[in-house]
Amino acid sequence: MELLNPVAMLVAAVSALFVGFIWYNPKVFGNAWMKSAGMTEEDVKGGNMLKIFGLALVFAFLLSTALPGIVIHQMGVFSLIGGDPSVALPSYEAIMADYGDAFRTFKHGVFHGVLTGVFIALPILGTNALFERKSAKYIFINAGYWIVTLGLMGGIICAWR
Structure with a gap:
């Protein structure tokens, strides 16, 4: 059983941008965020958007690489063998056969993602x-964004096998 899914981690990273588009929209929290950050619309529009969104995606991907260890319980067993199933004792296969899919749901990933945010x-x-x-x-406003985002990212990573 593969525990790390690079496609799920990439989709989770992209989901952070989608949540941000909604969360920081002026009709949601965008105006309140700008005011509390001491920014104007001109300040926001004056940034290098390619650099900002490109780096935001890179940072979100870095977060998505850390989340499997938090939202997938089987990563603990995986870490005990040094990450290489080919050198594992037969007990590793037995544990994974019994518990490999335990708690691998979107809901459970959201739970651990939200806890990570909080x-x-x-x-x-x-x-x-x-x-x-x-x-x-x-x-x-900012912590709320990350709590929601990490919840969604955790759900994606935990459920997508």
């Missing part, structure tokens, strides 16, 4: 924002 993304973004003297609104 317990990793929120504290990191919140700490940075506090030192940057940003408002609670700024923290919750």
